[in-house]
Amino acid sequence: MLGGGMPELLAGNNPNERHIPRMDFLVLFVFYLTLVLISGVMICVCSKTGYLKGPVRRGTQIFSYIIPECLQRAVLRLHHYLFHTQNRTFILLHLTLQGMVYAEYTWEIFGYCQQLEFSLYYLLLPYLLLIVNLVFFTLSSVTNPGTVTKANELLLLPVYEFDEVLFPKNMRCSTCGLRKPARSKHCAVCNRCVHRFDHHCVWMNNCIGAWNARYFLIYLLTLTASAVTMAVVSAVFLVRLVVVSGLYQETYVDDLGHLQVMDTIFLIQIYRRSQRNRQESQALLSPPRASLLVPLHTVPKRRNRRGHHPQS
C-alpha cells in the first residue's frame, strides 16, 4: 500500500504545514473549457445580433489611442495577408499541428500500448487515417474548385436552376464580367468565380466548390476519425494501465495527512504529474511491463516530499 503508516508521519512532523489538495490540472482544464465555450457563445451571439457593437466600437477606439499607429497598421497588414490573400501560412500551421499531435501520440501512447500488448492494427489505425487525410488534404488544396471561365461558362449555366431571388438569370459577375451560374460566387481572395461555391478555406489556401467538395468532405471525415481513434486508444490505454497496475486498490495520503482511497480525479492528477516528471521517470523505465507502474507509483510519494518521507 502506498499510504500504509503515513498519516502518523505527516501529522506528526510539522502540524503547521497543511495544504488544501490542489486540483491544478482539472481546475485549469475546466476553467479553460468554460472560457472557450463562453467566448464561442459570445462571439456567435454578438455576430448575429450586433448586441455588443457599441461597446466593441468604443473599445476599439480606446485601443486605437493606446496602441501606436505603426503597430496598428502592421496588425492590419498581417490580418489582410493571412485572411485576404492566397498564402501557405495556414497549410504550414496545419501540418505543424498535425505533426505535433502525432509526435505526442507516438511518444506518449504508442510505445506504452505496445508494452501492454495492444493489437498493432489498432495502434496503427491513426497512422493509416493520417495518410488518407494527407492525401485528401492535398487534393482539396490543389484541385480546381470549379473556376468559371469563358470556356466553361455555357456548360455550367444550365447545371443548377435560377431561382430569380438569390440567383437571377443572365446576371454577370461585377468583377470578372462572366455570366454567373446559379450557386456560383466570386471569391475575393482567389479573384475568380467558383461554381457551387461553398467557402474559401484558409487551411487549404483554396476555395471549396463543386469540384473539390468531395475531397474536402473526406478530409474532414478522416480528420475527425483520426482524432476519435487517438482519443479511444488513449482512453483504453489509461484504463488498462490502471487495471494492470491495480491502482484502484491503492491508497494515498492527501495534503491534510488523511489516508484516501484512490479515485478517478486523483488518478488524472497523478497522470498529468507523471507526464511533467517524465524525464525523471524515464531512467526507471527499463523492464517492459513492470516499468509501466513506475511513473504512477512514484508520483504519490512526491506529494509527501515537503519534509516527509513515505515508508513504502
Ligand SMILES: [Zn+2]
Ligand atoms: Zn467573378
Ligand SMILES: [Zn+2]
Ligand atoms: Zn478562394
